[in-house]
Amino acid sequence: MNTISNNDAKEHVSFRIEKNHLKQLNSEAKQNNTSLNTLVNQIIRQYLEWYSISSKIGVIPVYKRTLSMILEKLDMSDLTEIARTVVNKHFENAILMFKGEFTLRAGIETYESWIKVAGFPYKHEIDGYQHSFIIQHDVGNSFSIYQKEFLENLFHLFKMKPEINISDNHISFKFNLN
Numbered sequence: 001m002n003t004i005s006n007n008d009a010k011e012h013v014s015f016r017i018e019k020n021h022l023k024q025l026n027s028e029a030k031q032n033n034t035s036l037n038t039l040v041n042q043i044i045r046q047y048l049e050w051y052s053i054s055s056k057i058g059v060i061p062v063y064k065r066t067l068s069m070i071l072e073k074l075d076m077s078d079l080t081e082i083a084r085t086v087v088n089k090h091f092e093n094a095i096l097m098f099k100g101e102f103t104l105r106a107g108i109e110t111y112e113s114w115i116k117v118a119g120f121p122y123k124h125e126i127d128g129y130q131h132s133f134i135i136q137h138d139v140g141n142s143f144s145i146y147q148k149e150f151l152e153n154l155f156h157l158f159k160m161k162p163e164i165n166i167s168d169n170h171i172s173f174k175f176n177l178n
Helices: 020-029 035-059 065-073 076-099 102-117 139-156
Strands: 001-006 008-011 122-127 132-138 163-166 170-178
Touching: 001 076, 008 122, 020 035, 020 132, 035 076, 035 102, 076 102, 076 139, 102 132, 139 163, 139 170
Parallel strands: none
Antiparallel strands: 001 008, 122 132, 132 170, 163 170
């Protein structure tokens, strides 16, 4: 049975799932006020868009507090240099692996996927070509500084300069994507 929804072709399939996993999935769906079908599709999408690729390019999970403690030990020049190196030597490959093309749109989509997987509350608004992000990371000021430098270097690759504001636990940025 094929149906069309949100311009994505969908197909009916059946899977056998361990009872305890199904119970956990149903509980999670109920807590998130969503259907089991929606939750399973979100899990599959996250796996295909992030988890299946991230370990291949060297991404590892780390506790927020650990990251915060490490970054707080670095000075501004260290944070700037690390951000520059990550963007110029690693993030281009990540964008290509995740999206199959190296464009600003693909870079922002990869960055947004990371925000979601990291579990940071955020808002992404689009008004015509204007994109605005607000991210609450709660990792500390050094992380904000690092993210600012990271984003400035990413946009610099595409000869753009976003408007970026940071605080101890938030970062916001705006840019035009046309």
